[in-house]
Amino acid sequence: MTDAYTPRPEHKFSFGLWTVGNRGRDPFGDVVRPPLPPNDAVAMLAEVGAWGVNLHDNDLVPIDASPAERDRIVREFKSACERNHIVVPMATVNLFYDPVFRDGAFTSNNPSVRAYAVQKTLRAMDLGAELGAKIFVLWGGREGTETDACRRADEAVKRLREAVNCLCQYSIDRKYGFRFALEAKPNEPRGDIYMATTGNYLGVIPTLQYPDMVGVNPEVAHEQMAGLNFVHAVAQAWEAGKLFHIDLNDQVSGRYDQDFRFGSANPKAAFFLVKFLEDVGYDGPRHFDAHAYRTEDYEGVKDFARGCMRTYLILRDKAARWNADKEIQALVRESGSNASLPARDALLAQNFDRAALAAKGLAYERLDQLTMEVLLGVR
Amino acid sequence: MTDAYTPRPEHKFSFGLWTVGNRGRDPFGDVVRPPLPPNDAVAMLAEVGAWGVNLHDNDLVPIDASPAERDRIVREFKSACERNHIVVPMATVNLFYDPVFRDGAFTSNNPSVRAYAVQKTLRAMDLGAELGAKIFVLWGGREGTETDACRRADEAVKRLREAVNCLCQYSIDRKYGFRFALEAKPNEPRGDIYMATTGNYLGVIPTLQYPDMVGVNPEVAHEQMAGLNFVHAVAQAWEAGKLFHIDLNDQVSGRYDQDFRFGSANPKAAFFLVKFLEDVGYDGPRHFDAHAYRTEDYEGVKDFARGCMRTYLILRDKAARWNADKEIQALVRESGSNASLPARDALLAQNFDRAALAAKGLAYERLDQLTMEVLLGVR
Amino acid sequence: MTDAYTPRPEHKFSFGLWTVGNRGRDPFGDVVRPPLPPNDAVAMLAEVGAWGVNLHDNDLVPIDASPAERDRIVREFKSACERNHIVVPMATVNLFYDPVFRDGAFTSNNPSVRAYAVQKTLRAMDLGAELGAKIFVLWGGREGTETDACRRADEAVKRLREAVNCLCQYSIDRKYGFRFALEAKPNEPRGDIYMATTGNYLGVIPTLQYPDMVGVNPEVAHEQMAGLNFVHAVAQAWEAGKLFHIDLNDQVSGRYDQDFRFGSANPKAAFFLVKFLEDVGYDGPRHFDAHAYRTEDYEGVKDFARGCMRTYLILRDKAARWNADKEIQALVRESGSNASLPARDALLAQNFDRAALAAKGLAYERLDQLTMEVLLGVR
Amino acid sequence: MTDAYTPRPEHKFSFGLWTVGNRGRDPFGDVVRPPLPPNDAVAMLAEVGAWGVNLHDNDLVPIDASPAERDRIVREFKSACERNHIVVPMATVNLFYDPVFRDGAFTSNNPSVRAYAVQKTLRAMDLGAELGAKIFVLWGGREGTETDACRRADEAVKRLREAVNCLCQYSIDRKYGFRFALEAKPNEPRGDIYMATTGNYLGVIPTLQYPDMVGVNPEVAHEQMAGLNFVHAVAQAWEAGKLFHIDLNDQVSGRYDQDFRFGSANPKAAFFLVKFLEDVGYDGPRHFDAHAYRTEDYEGVKDFARGCMRTYLILRDKAARWNADKEIQALVRESGSNASLPARDALLAQNFDRAALAAKGLAYERLDQLTMEVLLGVR
16 A cells, blocks of 8 residues: 555665664663574565665675675675665675774774774775665774773874775775765764764864765764754755765664664654755665664564654655745744845944844744644644 | 962963853852952952953943943953953853844844844954954854754854854954864753854864864863763864864763863863873863852852862873873783774785684773772872 | 634643743843733733643742732732633742752751741742642752762751641641642752652652642653653652642753743653543643743744643644554554463463563554654644 | 772672673674673682672573572582672562563563563572572663553553562562662663652652562662762662662763763762762662673773772772861851751741841852862872
């Protein structure tokens, strides 16, 4: 049964292998679902209506696979993708699961670990390129500290820069055409992760050797963990031409990383996000980096995946309704305009009636209430 | 009575007029202290041993002062500073107190408010320059939203950029020689403030017309409100050459802006901060942007101010002790080194013994415990 | 124009004088709205459709009013209430605004302050009784610390108990018939407020002299500031027979006290709250302890007040829809039942098929997605 | 080498088997340490100077062990404890690791899961009694929700009560003499856990069948996750006679459960806690519910365990110093006293000089600075 909220390929909805394949292990409990082989995950994604699948190197190829195993696995996975009309828009590298990364990867104190992390990433780039990915995400989950006694934090920035410069050069030399999308997170699994927010990455990118090749991959949950307004971060990245990818999910602030179904924790924030992406014409993947509750079996995982996409489309529809609402538009218009500043001399000479400017009510309570009523479907 | 922790001018300790002059008003209560006239504040700062005083335009000159009044006030204030051997290293502008800024200043929807905000800032720059300040701080306390319905967040970035470009041009044209230091804050007094973290400002600076003139003014409390690691943010700014100023205070995470006495909420984080500033040779002002508890009279305000400086010097002493501790230094050294990555072909050809690399315990528990014992004064 | 979401007296919607009368002062800015005299506030509440008004003693009667002034003010206020068909269901006392309470009221270290706080409360009880209130709320906004050096925290509990016991005795002796509702808050305006959560008050009540007279007044924002699930706290209070009053508003977690329009920050949490109150048949006041954005004039304040009530009624309607949704009800039913435990010997003898019990998916993703679709008005 | 901070049996320091045996698995990474057999853990605890060991049933006995295996394991464990002079003061039950508890244990929607959870707990009580434990801790890690659609939260309270009543009856009938200590946590591994704070449990205890047998087990990290002041919660529990056990560790607010070494995140809060426990004469176990960083091998685990105890003893020493500091004691004394309220008629008749009472500075900045200087070891 299809309706207005049925996903279609042009919506560019993608999921990571690790999302629908998440087995529900958490710090206090064991796995609750059997393994989902990658090729079965692709079939499931096709079944629920997704367009793309993303992966870390080891989501597909075990870390100790021989070259021959690796090649067989990749061949069969490409075949599964083709058979199911699923593309691989993005690839990434796992630099956090193996104990070798217990103190970081690119920023580890151990030069051999740093070198191994770069080598592993270069090979993950080979894999991603072979699968057709054009976006390469870097999430430095272990780059951080529990105690700042272990290294000076500016050293970590230098090490990170050296590694990313090397990756860019490799993409150029191999003609992979990757755009790198850096993903920030404030903490977990480290006490504090370096590059805590999307803003921190926007700050480091201009200091890289190939800044044009590098942008960001903001994740809803990662900004919201720190209680930050996600759409503000996305808007800054977009305005700077750096929104190369996006990770959609949901999260209650001030907690462990929850990776909830998109829109399920804070639908109002999700509404403003969808509205922003649609209004500015973002045309990259809508990637859901989330997973089903631990209460679910694989039927529940499908419910989860369908819900992510369905909620996105519901909110997209509401954004269009909001844009078309005459009363709402009038309120925004009346609150001001985008006029540029006057020339400086004119500006300096101007007399402002401060009291009159201050007296004007802005009707934002009314504007927000109308927004809520659009969101709640009663307008 | 002086001891090893007595402040001296070379420590460059400064306070804002608004800090020692804070009257203890809060959202639920009235003022608890009488006004402290600016010239008396300068005398108090000299009495407790500070080196500098900073100010918003309206901390000194009432917003509606006539030019003649303004000139008299400035003249007398300069005289008070000279008499007390207090310098004015930094000036800033108040774009948040007056109701005209109820929806922001540089990013207000109302073009007249934006123009007025820029005009007010230019005049604050005149004032700062006249007082000898070389650093101009911008904190956009009202630049934000309670509802994102009111404007698209990328518009706010554009408006902010236009304003800062205008300020830089003015400093150049008037030969003021200002370096602008942008101060981030995640929320309060707005629901969400644009440019929530120091990282966001590091991201926007390279997009300005005069990026070299603009850096950041990180504030302990503002990063810690969002639960972020402050020294990581400061280190990134320092590494980028952008640490133009710093605001020292303290704060418990996930709360209202507390502006506590430096080091009084989280002494371990304060220790790593002081250690970083001293280790890298930061030579700008150590500015305390804090205020006394509301339980205090002006004797208590002096206790507060003395405590800020004293704790800084205690922690500086501990940092030196940490650097000289042979066991601590050995632990850091054994955890790795700063060697560069091997050349790429060599790196790709290398065989890493992942299990061996992973097996090595890093002794960070021991390192951190020794750090705690230095901090607690038992080592 | 009325519709299904128009407030009526039987909804028992009430507002504090301090809510619609809030002038928009905050820690960084001045008032933005002129004073709203209490009698005008009553007329405004009638205009927007409220049923009741609540007040602190000094919202109505200035702290230094003479007995004659006090009597005139009360007389005129009662008349305004009658004229506007507005009742006074709840009264409370302001123990936080005046500098005398700078270190607390009932828990202050100063015995004279403690005595004055109790005296002031007894008189506020006289006032509340005269206005017909049957609920007396106690919010100890200044009962707390910035440094725990100032007193042992168990002393604060003893002092609080002594004060509340005295108030109960007074209500009995004067035959006021008050039920006391204790309101928790974790912090702001103090660094830490004693009795941080509704749970803490539920713990202290059984240790009072008249436990049956005392319950709680949970406030959405106060639990959510600490990131706690509000409906869980309300449910525990209800189950214990202690939900004597409730304060409705909204709040983003981990921030300053925002007191936003009900349902405007977290509509999903608001939905579960309204559903709980309606499902269990809570018949006390629905009190909105919130205020309009600082961007608003008094037209905006009315929008704010109307929005609070309207959103409550929208959510109440959705709760009824959720209860009537066959698919939703089936999912809940299939997840289990309320059966009691078996008798102990039978229980000890039972063999459980752990693997079979563990294998069952619970379809909570589906259940939650359907809930979201009810909430978003597409189901 | 021993010094003033060397642990001795009379300090009653205990660790859980799961703490020193923690293998470093986290949501993003695999185990980093080999298994530590329980009997080896006991030897390690003896080596580092601990007094006691605590355990969940399945820390010692695998969930599927046969009765014969179980008896052998217990026998050998008792022997290991005796050999190493280690006692078992507390036992608890694991109701969170197995997938059967995916939706809770005592509060699960499935009556069979609830029954199994109670049966498992009764058997864990048998085990604890056999090992000599007199305290039985209950932490309901899975009792909670990701969506409140799944059950009404007051049902969860009723189910919890029924289970705890059954446990108490069993302890009475078997003459085990257990005192039950209920441990709260706000979230993780569930989105929201019922009974979020120690206060909530203090509220539910008086509604139980055997309230005198039931108290609380507050954990530093669990209150601090929600940004709450831990010593305030402990003090309320103590004052109510309900501090049956305590879990010591450390945690940065607003984050995933970190279980850091005691005192290592927030030494000032740890100081006030130790001071409170020592001042009131708490004589129960000082249990460390924490684990070593994932960067550590088992030498690092010993460093971690030694650090917990050493920091406790350092802080205990500082508390004594604080109590003996004449200037500090004078400041506290001058701020007020513990006098009772005047009789009510006298109180009502009294005239208070509000302005005079309000004018008094309380010197808490000075008091707190002196406290910091004791803490930092410079006083």
